[in-house]
Amino acid sequence: MKLEQISTHIWSLKTWFLFPMRVWLVKDEEGITLVDAGMPFMARSIHRAIDQLNAGSLQRILLTHGHSDHVGSVHKLHSAYNVPIYAHEIEVPYMEGQLTYPRRRKIEKNIREGLAAALPTTENGHLQSFAGLQPYLTPGHSPGHTVYMHEKDGVLLAGDLFTSKRGRLKRPMSAFTANMKEAIESGSIITQLQPKHLEVCHGAPVLNPASQWEGYLAENMKDYK
Numbered sequence: 001m002k003l004e005q006i007s008t009h010i011w012s013l014k015t016w017f018l019f020p021m022r023v024w025l026v027k028d029e030e031g032i033t034l035v036d037a038g039m040p041f042m043a044r045s046i047h048r049a050i051d052q053l054n055a056g057s058l059q060r061i062l063l064t065h066g067h068s069d070h071v072g073s074v075h076k077l078h079s080a081y082n083v084p085i086y087a088h089e090i091e092v093p094y095m096e097g098q099l100t101y102p103r104r105r106k107i108e109k110n111i112r113e114g115l116a117a118a119l120p121t122t123e124n125g126h127l128q129s130f131a132g133l134q135p136y137l138t139p140g141h142s143p144g145h146t147v148y149m150h151e152k153d154g155v156l157l158a159g160d161l162f163t164s165k166r167g168r169l170k171r172p173m174s175a176f177t178a179n180m181k182e183a184i185e186s187g188s189i190i191t192q193l194q195p196k197h198l199e200v201c202h203g204a205p206v207l208n209p210a211s212q213w214e215g216y217l218a219e220n221m222k223d224y225k
């Protein structure tokens with residue numbers, strides 16, 4: 001697996017399993033926050049990467065959503081570090097297997113019940129930020145899909161909100177997407193946040209993604225008009 005620094009506070013850890021797969025390690029003065037947890041076999045590399053960064057221990061795991069390729073190593077990492085795991089409250093019952101993900105035939109129990117907590121909200125109803133990362137709900141790929149914006153570094157950790165190909169924004173993988181139209185519309189968050197650098201789980205980074213928004217929308221929304 002390849003550990004690569006992408007900005008002052010963020011490293012991506014990349015592997016290949018049928019398609020490219022990334023998780024992110026974000027440093028702050030307390031230690032490391034992991035965003036997404038990949039496949040079960042990634043636990044050891046994540047552990048090693050945390051040691052290698054030498055920036056303190058793991059503090060928490062933030063999940064973009066609960067699909068099995070994003071939560072795979074949480075059980076092992078939780079046994080090793082005993083840290084809180086957060087996902088959007090809308091997502092939690094789907095990943096725990098109380099609700100069936102839309103367009104899936106079977107219930108998925110991707111995470112042990114009670115292990116993940118709902119992302120806390122502040123008094124004004126916004127999602128609370130952690131380690132410089134502001135969460136935003138971006139439903140569509142899954143009901144409670146959430147992205148994390150690192151304001152200081154100008155980096156958006158976007159999970160499966162998009163994929164990418166040769167530096168171009170692409171829509172999320174259709175077979176695994178609950179509601180494609182909603183997912184495409186949620187992508188407009190990039191015009192609001194204007195990240196310099198967009199990270200997606202299954203594809204290479206996209207620089208200045210908002211400059212591609214109009215083209216992306218035209219290309220992908222034509223099926224829904």
Ligand SMILES: [Zn+2]
Nearest residue numbers: 067141160176
């Ligand atoms: Zn997914």
Ligand SMILES: [Zn+2]
Nearest residue numbers: 067069160201
């Ligand atoms: Zn995925």
